[in-house]
Each structure stands twice: as C-alpha cells, then as structure tokens.
Amino acid sequence: MTDNKKFEIIIIGGSYAGLSAAMSLGRALRSVLIIDSGFPCNRQTPHSHNFITQDGEKPDLIAAKAKAQVLKYKTVQFHSGFAILGKKTENGFTITTEAGEEFTAQKLIFATGVKDIMPEIKGFSECWGISVIHCPYCHGYEVKNEKTGILANGNFAFHYAQLIRNWTKDLTIFTNGKSTLTQEETDKITKYNIPIIEKEIAEVKHKNGNVEQIVFNDNSVFDLKAIYSRPSFEQHCKIPEMLGCELTEQGYMKVDAFQKTNIPDVFACGDNASPMRSVAGAVASGSMAGAVLNNLMTEEEFQ
Template sequence: MENDNFDVIIIGGSFAGLSAAMALGRAIRKVLIIDAGKPCNEQTPHSHNFLTQDGETPAAISALARKQVLAYPTIRFENDLAVEVSGKNNDFTILTAQKNQYSAKKILLATGVKDIMPNIPGFTESWGISVIHCPYCHGYEYKNQNTGILVNNEMAFEFVKLIDNWTQKLTLFTNGKPTFDKAIFKKIVNPDFKIVEKEISELIHDGGYLKKVVFKDGSFQEMDALYAKIPFAQHTDLPVKLGCIFDDMGYLKVDDFKKTSVQGVYAAGDIITPFRSVAMATAAGTMAGASINKELIEDKY
C-alpha cells in the first residue's frame, strides 16, 4: 500500500487525537490517524465548558473537527483498530484489525478509557445523560433538582461537598453498608441531605433520563440525576505492549509535554488524566502535537 510511512501515527481520533493532528498538519507533518469509532461520550447529549461550542453535541463537534483537520493535505484518517505495535523511537510499526501495516517515527496514544458499568439495570442506558460523572460537565443542567450520588468509599464526603454546590436536594446512596465513617457528614450544612444505605435493584428512566431509584426492598426514591464514581479500564493494551508506565490510579504517566516513559511515544486525553472534558483533551492534544513536532526537528540535529 502506498504512503504507509508517516512522521506520526495517532491512535485515537477523538478530541485529543484530532487536536494533535491539527498542530502536526499545520507543521506540515505526514500524519495518520487510526480510529475505531468508539468514543466514551457517544451517549452524551451535550458538551459544555468548551468555548464557542457550549451545548453542542460531542458528535457534532467531533465531525466539524475532523473536517477541519482533514483539510490539511498531509493528514490521513483510517477507520480501523490498532491491535499491535512494535519497534522503537523513529522506527515504530502498527498493525490493524483490517491487517494493514503502517510505520512511523513517533506515536501518539489518544485511545481514551472505557467505563466499567455496575450491574444495575438502567445504569448503562442512562450513563452520560442523567447518570453522570462530572458536575462541571453536567451540573448546571441539573441544578436544584433531586440529585443522588452513588459512591461507597473514602471519597464520598469530598464528592458530597462538591455536588452540594449545585443542589441542596441531595442524597448519598451507598448501595449497602457504608465503608466509611458517617460522622464526618455532620459537617454538611444542608438540612435536606441524607444517606440511604439500601441496596439498589434498578434505575427507572425514560430514554436515559432518570425517574426513580428502586431498591431491593421494593421501595423507591424519585430522582432527576445521579452522580457516580465508577472504575475504568484502558481501551487498549498498546501502552502495555510499548512498555509505558502507569500511575497508581491507572492513567498513563506523561510529563508536561505529554511524553510517556517510552522514547518517541506520547499520550493525551482521557488516557492520562481523570479530568475528562472536551476542552482539556483538546488542550492536551495541541501540546502533544507541538511537542512531537519539536522532537522531530531536534532529531535532525
């Protein structure tokens, strides 16, 4: 296949990957973006805290971004899944699910993470719509509404303090016996706040919009929104195959220039940080693209 040698291969074509590609395209670098089309925010109806695009759908923002990025003639986009990686700095090889093979001097990992949903009927269907993870992304839309927090660990108090800023109609659901000291919650200055320890059987929703939290004893509580801290996994094992180092939370370690521990390998987006937003992923991608271009220049001298 022609044109299979690139300056940079970007694995992951969402906001971080596209932003890096634009920086590199404007630096006249030959770039390949490989994307499998599985963004973690595909159910999210609106994106916020991104100037000029507040309230737009992530899909619409991404489509416009891709159109603008691919206007640069040195950038190529492939709908495919990167499954294998080998090589070293200035000589990497990528193999895809469609049996295509590409080589590049540098690699940017922008593969994101996948959320691991609890076994609660209705949770997955509501995730990103009314079952949410971030008040900065979604809190304004649910301000002053009946809001729950589903968490049962030492972070519960900090999360309650945070969400209390957006609503006083607040309930902490532990979904079983609490694993933390409830005494600290006496500090919460909110007469409506309560802790419910009953186990949850399902979430009743209408098209992803929460209506009720139903408990195993048959009782229920009406609810408009539910914040949840759930575990995640990396979308791909490519960082492991490359030998990249992860931090204690499971995110890829990078420096301020988005360099990983492996020479010639960079990372950006949700793969490196718990602060998941379009704006932050875009900023990280721009930094990674500029840093990669600088390294390519330095490699010449």
C-alpha cells in the same frame, strides 16, 4: 483504505485529543495517520458543555467539524480501524489493526480514552452520560437545584457531596451497600442534611436515558432527576502497556507536563492520561502533545 503505510507520526484515537494533536502536527507539515475505531466514550452524551465557542453543541458534531478541519491539512490522513498491536522497531514503531493492516511511524501519540466499566445495575448504562453523569462542570448547570443522587462510597462520596452541593442542596448519597465513609466524613455530610442510604440498588428506572427512580433490592423506590457517579474504568487500548508505558496508581497513562510517557517517542493525551474528563481538557492536552512532539522532531533533525 489508506494506501500509504509509512508516516512520521501515528495518532491512535481520533476524537478531540487526537484530532487536536493532528491539527498541530498537520500545521507543522508532518505526515500523520490517525487511526480511530469510531467508539468515543461520550457517544451517549446529548450535549457538550464548558467548552468555549461550543457550549451546548452535540459532541458528535464537534468531532465531525474538527475532523473536517484537520483533514484539510494534506499531510494528515484518517483511517477507520481498531489498533490492536504495537511493536518497537529499529526505526520507530509498527501498528497493526484488527483487520490485519500494518502501518509504521517514527513516533506515536495515544489519544485512546478509557473504557468505563458499568456497574451491574439495570438501567445504569442506558442513562450514562445523559442523566447519570460524572462531571458537574460538564453537566451540573443543566440539573441545578434538581433532586440529585450521588452513587458512590467512601472518599468519592464525600468529595462529590462537597462539590455537588454547590449546584443543588437536594442531595442524597447512595452507597449501594454498607457505607465505607469514615465517621468524620459521615458527621460532616449529615451536618449538611445529606441523607446516606446504604440499601443495595436493583435498578435505575428511566425514560430514554432520563432517570426517574432508583429501585432498591427490597422493592422500595426513590424519585430523583440526576445521579452523579464515577464507575471504574480501564484503558481502552492495550498497546501502550505492550510497549512498556507506565500507568499511574489510578490507572491513567503516566505522562509529564508535556504529555510524554516514560517510553521515548511515545506521547499520550486526553482521557487516557487525565482524570479531568472534558472536551476542553482533551483538546488542550492534544494541542500540547502535537506541538511538543513536533519541537522534539525539529531538534532531532537539526543536527
């Protein structure tokens, strides 16, 4: 339980982006509350990559180390809870958790990530983040030259085919139904001997999250070791929309180069505001949000 209820800044989301923002603000002597539900989107991912000094480390260990370092700054507090309601007040904002606790702050940072919406394919969600992956920069090296599938359609499938071919030439596209690729895209893909299979998928067979086969509705199977896919998503937290924060056409929080939303005194960082889903990217955007917010506050105070 957090005894203090009033803070200069509340950060909703205590993973990489939120902790990074909190470190910038803690070092600036700001009173900060981090509210976190303990449900990161990469919770199944066994190892994090492409983050210098932490390459190959377990994501939960990176987060635990970051949290311990951040909480050494005495003006930063951490509260375990799920924020469900936010209101604008005369002096800032009030945030309410699922347990009914209320906290107030002058400024807000949303580092809440996104919620992936798994397709209705048996076994997909169990493999997500392990062998069903979205980012070759995060995971591609570990499955280089392996027999690899792309579960996507249309422009996503074409983009993945272009990109993933750098890591493996043994590629197959699974559109899970009729292809929506243009003729030009199809011609280019087949030019590079990448098959396009339009059968509907019934199941991803796996062992402990490691893909072994795709099983189609006609009971035929396809052996492979990894699948690239980008499922649809929604914002993990609904409070920004309650406050009037704009979203992009893709569904991300709309921010400027300094992580500011369209609502004064509200910032966003991490996966909720960027398609570049990586630990390194989240940390960078959180650091930016914290520093810019502190600068804004110093300007407001220096009147």
